[in-house]
Amino acid sequence: MYNLFDDEDDVFQGSPRSKFMDIVYAANRDLVQNELERLMERMAVMEMLLQEQHGEEGVETVIHNAIFNRSEEVTNMTKNLYIISVGNVLTRNE
Secondary structure, eight states, rough: OOOTTTTTTTTTTOOOOHHHHHHHSSHHHHHHHHHHHHHHHHHHHHHHHHHHHHHHHEEEEEHHHHHHHHHHHHHHHHHHHHHHHHHHHHHHHH
């Protein structure tokens, strides 16, 4: 299983997470801030939708169950979201 946080044997010399961190610390502050605000807004909407379906207390249970039962899918989605965010910042940086 691919470990999202390992950089070994990666053809691009780093994981999506490490590349995201590199970009966050090196790119234009306004662009990074815009991307982080976009991510927070999306997360807020997802939290609201989960609360509507499962109640406030049920949100944590749903999240923990998904992490436990679908760990590979969660890992792949996390990796994809890092890549998307890096792309968003880089395309606006040019």
